[in-house]
Amino acid sequence: MGDLPTDRVTKRVRPFTNTGVHYFRPFEVEMFRRTMKKWVCLFTRLSVRAVHLELVDSLDTEACIGAVHRFIARRGQPQSIISDNGTNFVGAAREFKEAFQKLKKDKIASRLAEESIKWTFNPPAAPHFGGVLERLVKSCRKALCNGLGKQSLTEDRTRAVLCVVEQLMNNRPLTDVSGDVTDLQPLTPNHFLIGQISINWPNALFSGTTASYRKLIRDQHSILVAVWNRWMSEYLPSLQQRTKWAKEELIEPKSGDMVWIVDKDVHPFNFPLGRIQEVYKSDDQKVRSAIVPTATGSYKRPIVKMIPVNSDRK
Incomplete structure (x- = not known):
């Protein structure tokens, strides 16, 4: 059993710097008095398992590029993306590369072209290479099945359901949940996205007649450092429990075998x-x-x- 990939253990980087992407669950959506198939494109932040969901119309390259563009507009441009070898992902990566090559010819966009995305593909027939994605897909599908069942909704309502599922997934605990009310809250992906579990900052944080913005920034920084320290001490060790393949027993294959x-x-x-x-x-x-x-x-x-x-x- 190998070590965790570097993208999974990199701390204190911008959200979704290292991202995984996966498609799942075609379902029926009502549009203009008829039903159409839609898919969900799941983006995940590899280090803290935060998710971002996009509704796509098809599995072709254009739809994949559109989903990535919407993801970048809302979450920022990632440095690297991993995915399986689906033809839509392969085509999207090729077109992104060609687009960046064209941008490099333009002096105005030369700076942007330097920030191109590194897209990595897992080997074919190797779903365990993307186990971090498969597990999140299973959780999202379960939440969607519980919320939608067999009914078909309009596109607007489907997107609203996806937002709720995204919120639930990002509020799930990453560390142990204690029954003692005096203990610390369990870490969740939202701690790394918005600073805490709830979707809004507490009003007490901004209360008072005289606001010290310097102290506010200092407090936020100390909270962020404490969150990452808990991630290192509580969550990260739980990922690398090597219950099998602890010692080297197999002879590695080599060229010519x-x-x-x-x-x-x-x-x-x-x-x-x-x-x-x-x-x-x-x-x-x-x-x-x-x-x-x-x-x-x-x-x-x-x-x-x-x-x-x-x-x-x-």
Whole structure:
């Protein structure tokens, strides 16, 4: 079991600096006396698991780009985005790259072009690479199913429901909830987005006849430092509980090794056979995926989907 990615443990950065994106749940929306399918595009802040939901009309590249543009307008431009290898995400990343290349030719937009987004794709057939996204998708789908059920709403009401689901997700506790009323509140994603659980600052914070703005800023800074310290001491250690694969037992694959590629839709006797052409390592210098050319094509797969042919390798 590897270390957590750097994007998951980076502290004190602007919200949604490192973002994950995933599509889920097509459902019916009433429009002009007929129903249409809509999808939800989920953006998550990788370090504190905050979510942002966008309603999209389709799964094509244009809809994906529109969702990203709306997300940037409301949350700011991220430095990096991770997603699976869906064709809509691949197309969106390509068009963003081409757009930034065009902007670089313009002297006015040269500064903006330097702030391009780094878009990273997880290997195909490797949902565990995006486990942080899959878990949040499950929670959002459960909240939507409880709120909508099988009924179809208008587009405005659907967006309102998504806002409520977003609020509930960002109010969920990240640390243990204590039954003692004198204990500290559990950390939630909203602590890192708006400073506390509720959607508005308490009126007492701004009460009084003479307001000391310098003291107010100093107090807000001290609260922010305390929140991040709790994130480091309470929440972060709970993510890295290595309950399995604690020691090195498997020999890492290398270029030139013969492997079978596991495919759940193919009988084991018909697994594609190939020789590893190139391996990819993570930040901890462990091989996590590889490219394997076979008779039916070249595949990029995680090593958990590969079986070594040599019998002397464990």
